[in-house]
Amino acid sequence: MSDESAGAREMLPAVLMVLTVVSGFLDAVSFLGLGRVFTANMTGNVVVVGFAAAGAPGFSAAASLTSLAGFLTGAVAAGRYAVAMNSRPVHRWFGGALVAEAALTGLAATVAALVPGAAGRFAVIAVLAVAMGIRNASVRRTGVADLTTTVLTTTLTGLAADSPPAGGTGARARRRAGAAAAMAGGAFVGAWCYLHLGVALPLLMSAATVTLVAAGYVARGELIAR
Template sequence: MSIRNAVHPVFREARATVLPNPADRHGPLPPLMLALTVVTGLVDSFSYLVLGHVFVANMTGNVVFAGFAIAGAAGFSLAASLAALAAFGVGALLGGRIARRARAHRGRVLHLTLVVETVLFLAAYVLARYGAPLDDTATRYQLIGLLGLAMGIQNATARALAVPDLTTTVLTLTITGMASDSRAAGGSGGRTGRRALAVLAMFGGALVGAFAVRHGSPALPLLLATVLLAGSALDAFALTRSDARWTAPL
């Protein structure tokens, strides 16, 4: 198989993710899930670089960091890791309730989640930008709580919507799928384009967030994420009135 023949399906899948067919089972959801993946990169760049060695979206990292902290490794806080895990868990519980409340319509599930996330991120931005200094302990934990809550809701919603390879917060299985399902591994090579976009979306969010922290304002990643969430919420509002096949729960 030529390189051109191998690459073409990847670009076709990527294009179908960004500009999905309305008749597809997941309809217009994929590009919105990509936007949420960018938010993950932005918010974890803020939490790790500004709040210390803690994630508010990547809970696997916090479990590992908790182990480091217990072992006495420098720069890691057991309390911060546990606070993030607790906030994320509460958010996931709330996200599950949101999904079940609007479970008859996937568009409404996503829209409600986006509205709640936008409010939480806006509150976090205002606190980070205009509140006490970011090295203040109370401010740090308030931000961990707000952002962990938001990301727990997002993760629960992504799980409920179940758009393939767009979990928005976890890439381990996505990267595994790219390799294990590739033609080189004897697989079909399916969904490589979508998986690559998910990786690039989180990488791009993290890159922009890190540049914003280092060369702009520490709170700037939160502002960017808030704007992206607000725009996605407005876009998703139109989806709440659709009765297409993709709106039905899986």
């Protein structure tokens, strides 16, 4: 690995930690504001489909299936993008994926503000899910352990199973605990923003945050490359 790539990869854990906050934020806004549907956590959507199929009130199989379909579409698109960008430095192709996420999240915010009713709601769900599919597939390609940015089950399993009480060394405990705290913190802020600001403005805030993260990461990567 070149010094350029190594330098860019050293920045990834911090970038992914911020994105974990954003995931908690987005899932809070989507679950509370879009009808008990997740746009980042697809495990939750699969479970919700089961709830809805059993007739549990307040859950929409259609909304969760829309999110799942959008997520898979985004992941496929990100996979094709990764193949096309295979020879590029990590900060460029991953930065490009983050720009796409930010643009789609901004589009979702616009739709939420301008399109009322069920049509607007389903459109927002679909667009956000595509954005998060792009994110997840791209994060997976970076290969950074314990920072998927959207799910915590494996991370928490590692935190417990590798801990000193379990006979382990506590490897990466700070990163793993930090990811859990980041997700919870993002969910707290997202819930507060939804309760006080609605759906559109928090989504715009999320888009702005990811844009800043992408710009900072790419700029730092270009500086290292010089």
